[in-house]
Amino acid sequence: MNAFTTVTSRAVPLIRDDIDTDIIIPSREIRSVTKKGLAKGLFAGWRYDAGYEPKPDFVLNRPEYAGAQILLGGANFGCGSSREQAVWALAEHGFRVIVAPSFNPIFRRNCVRNFVLPAIADPVPMAKVDGPLHVDLAARTISGGDQTWTFEIDEGSAEVLASGLDEIGRTMLSADKIGAWRAKDRASRPWIYLENRA
Amino acid sequence: MTFSFPSSPRTLFQKIWDGHVVDGGTDALVAIDRIWLHERTGGVALTSLAESGRTIAEPANVFVTLDHVVDTLPGRTDETIMPTGSEFIRVTRDAALAAGLTFFDLDDERQGIIHVISPEQGVVLPGVTLVCPDSHTCTQGAFGALAWGIGSTEAEHALATMTLNLVRPQTMRISVGGVLGGDVQAKDLALYVISQIGSAGARGHVIEFAGSAIEALSIEGRMTLCNMAAEMGAFSAIIAPDAKVFEYLNGRPYAPKGSDWDAALESWQDLSSDDGATFDAEFAFDAADVAPMVSWGTNPQQSAPFGLAPASGKAADGDARSLDYMDVSANQPVAGLPIGGAFIGSCTNARFEDLEIAARVLKGRKVADGVRAICVPGSGGVKRRAEDAGIDLVFREAGFEWREPGCSMCFFVGGESFGEGERVISSTNRNFENRQGAGTRTHIASPASVAASAVLGRIASVRELEELEAVR
Numbered sequence: 001m002n003a004f005t006t007v008t009s010r011a012v013p014l015i016r017d018d019i020d021t022d023i024i025i026p027s028r029e030i031r032s033v034t035k036k037g038l039a040k041g042l043f044a045g046w047r048y049d050a051g052y053e054p055k056p057d058f059v060l061n062r063p064e065y066a067g068a069q070i071l072l073g074g075a076n077f078g079c080g081s082s083r084e085q086a087v088w089a090l091a092e093h094g095f096r097v098i099v100a101p102s103f104n105p106i107f108r109r110n111c112v113r114n115f116v117l118p119a120i121a122d123p124v125p126m127a128k129v130d131g132p133l134h135v136d137l138a139a140r141t142i143s144g145g146d147q148t149w150t151f152e153i154d155e156g157s158a159e160v161l162a163s164g165l166d167e168i169g170r171t172m173l174s175a176d177k178i179g180a181w182r183a184k185d186r187a188s189r190p191w192i193y194l195e196n197r198a
Numbered sequence: 199m200t201f202s203f204p205s206s207p208r209t210l211f212q213k214i215w216d217g218h219v220v221d222g223g224t225d226a227l228v229a230i231d232r233i234w235l236h237e238r239t240g241g242v243a244l245t246s247l248a249e250s251g252r253t254i255a256e257p258a259n260v261f262v263t264l265d266h267v268v269d270t271l272p273g274r275t276d277e278t279i280m281p282t283g284s285e286f287i288r289v290t291r292d293a294a295l296a297a298g299l300t301f302f303d304l305d306d307e308r309q310g311i312i313h314v315i316s317p318e319q320g321v322v323l324p325g326v327t328l329v330c331p332d333s334h335t336c337t338q339g340a341f342g343a344l345a346w347g348i349g350s351t352e353a354e355h356a357l358a359t360m361t362l363n364l365v366r367p368q369t370m371r372i373s374v375g376g377v378l379g380g381d382v383q384a385k386d387l388a389l390y391v392i393s394q395i396g397s398a399g400a401r402g403h404v405i406e407f408a409g410s411a412i413e414a415l416s417i418e419g420r421m422t423l424c425n426m427a428a429e430m431g432a433f434s435a436i437i438a439p440d441a442k443v444f445e446y447l448n449g450r451p452y453a454p455k456g457s458d459w460d461a462a463l464e465s466w467q468d469l470s471s472d473d474g475a476t477f478d479a480e481f482a483f484d485a486a487d488v489a490p491m492v493s494w495g496t497n498p499q500q501s502a503p504f505g506l507a508p509a510s511g512k513a514a515d516g517d518a519r520s521l522d523y524m525d526v527s528a529n530q531p532v533a534g535l536p537i538g539g540a541f542i543g544s545c546t547n548a549r550f551e552d553l554e555i556a557a558r559v560l561k562g563r564k565v566a567d568g569v570r571a572i573c574v575p576g577s578g579g580v581k582r583r584a585e586d587a588g589i590d591l592v593f594r595e596a597g598f599e600w601r602e603p604g605c606s607m608c609f610f611v612g613g614e615s616f617g618e619g620e621r622v623i624s625s626t627n628r629n630f631e632n633r634q635g636a637g638t639r640t641h642i643a644s645p646a647s648v649a650a651s652a653v654l655g656r657i658a659s660v661r662e663l664e665e666l667e668a669v670r
């Protein structure tokens with residue numbers, strides 16, 4: 001279900017450098033104990049006025065970008081704290097691709113972990129194209145209208161995205177090895193396994 | 199071509215690492231023996247795991263308690279001063295019980311700060327790998343365990359598989375030779391080391407603390423020192439376990455018993471760095487150079503002996519901003535500045551020995567007017583032991599509040615605070631901006647120094663308190 005192949009969607013241009021995690025989701029918007037319900041707080045500082053009404057001129061509020069799955073950002077996207085809520089909020093809002101000239105490394109890893117593609121492209125394809133962009137992970141390309149751009153992603157992250165298996169799922173592929181290690185360990189360090197506790 | 203012989207000398211860390219690698223080399227899948235969770239991040243990990251339909255691999259080896267957002271006022275309930283805190287408590291409790299995990303609830307006498315109760319219960323043991331979504335998990339390295347803080351998603355991974363994917367950290371040895379002075383506590387040593395190597399000085403490393411001054415430390419002192427490794431940027435810290443550790447753990451509820459104990463003890467004998475083992479980095483200090491310390495700035499590196507001015511240390515980026523936030527001057531020692539608060543608590547310094555030492559300072563003395571003084575024992579066990587020894591009375595009679603166990607005012611998440619601009623001396627580990635409340639100015643020091651300062655109403659060491667009284 002999470003396996004990433006291609007995405008075709010309108011792209012929301014939010015091209016500013018140093019968009020930090022506190023801008024993506026202000027800490028006051030993180031009220032819950034779950035990963036869910038964060039989309040409402042996405043870009044809250046820019047998106048809502050003092051009365052928490054959507055500002056019509058903010059790009060995310062414009063009707064033509066409703067349901068968009070691609071976000072175009074500036075350099076050093078996702079800097080600031082390591083809060084994973086930033087990615088959870090973006091993903092819950094529906095973004096599957098973020099295109100930026102550079103990303104904060106922790107944010108980038110958090111993206112991959114949540115099956116959001118952090119595509120490094122410099123310059124960012126400015127969608128002069130008044131239509132959808134098409135992102136192809138295997139080809140590492142973004143195309144729109146008659147233009148095509150390339151983007152970068154490290155091989156390991158691309159594999160993770162293409163597999164659609166989260167880290168636990170990938171580790172489970174080694175279940176046999178883990179089981180064998182445990183069996184041996186149970187014999188040599190039985191006191192580690194507290195279910196055996198008398 | 200290089201050959202590596204099985205007999206080549208290894209560090210203590212390397213032995214534990216080698217013993218836990220399930221697959222891989224420097225980039226490895228590592229087996230986890232023990233997991234601790236708390237309500238601030240544990241609830242979300244448990245619910246998210248359950249939502250994904252996965253189960254917990256070894257529920258008997260997972261422990262859960264409430265420490266971060268719970269109130270510490272007497273008569274507390276699930277309702278918290280911190281807004282929405284009760285939701286964290288309930289979600290965590292429900293998820294922990296539903297998953298069949300060992301859970302120490304608010305009314306359980308074993309409840310307390312994880313890094314205090316884990317050793318009390320014998321959950322941490324020499325040679326184990328132990329993880330918890332909390333950056334001060336390194337405290338438990340004092341028992342010769344490899345214990346480190348993880349993120350919430352990593353916690354899910356550990357719960358589901360009892361493994362973590364890890365890039366092998368680097369190693370660093372910090373040796374402290376000689377003997378610490380009589381009025382110098384482990385906290386002073388920790389602040390001294392941080393002031394020397396810097397708050398990022400051990401980034402990505404597992405620090406092994408070694409040398410005569412470390413061997414001479416009590417178990418509790420070793421925990422204080424390892425706790426502060428987080429303030430050096432370390433991956434974790436570890437101390438080779440010795441007879442003191444074995445004696446401490448023997449008979450604890452979750453420690454091995456009978457023939458298991460004998461076998462475990464036997465296996466722990468090898469848990470030290472071999473002669474000739476090499477570390478990626480080494481530092482050596484002399485215990486004689488360490489004096490009682492107090493922080494003047496907004497990270498623990500910005501600390502100095504009581505009588506010395508901030509400018510006596512190494513200047514660093516950000517000093518001006520710190521001086522400004524703390525409202526202190528570069529050329530004046532912070533000793534002598536009037537305080538409005540004194541706090542003894544946290545996983546750094548709220549164990550029995552800490553309270554006992556502070557009580558010795560407080561006995562027959564009174565907290566100065568205008569100082570709000572609070573003591574929060576680190577666990578139900580510490581609290582009870584202190585009450586049995588009459589230590590709570592010493593605190594109360596001196597004018598300290600005597601609280602229920604928890605993290606309390608070690609950190610501010612919207613609950614209680616000392617207040618804007620208030621100057622506080624605290625036995626905690628972080629003097630960051632706003633750590634103990636919006637605009638609160640925190641000076642960190644040992645519990646003895648906090649007690650002495652509370653009595654004098656200004657930042658002071660025990661030595662100063664005693665000298666003053668001798669003159670009177």
Ligand code: SF4
Binds near residue numbers: 265543544545604
């Ligand atoms: S006492 Fe403070 S440092 Fe320790 S775990 Fe609690 S909040 Fe963290």
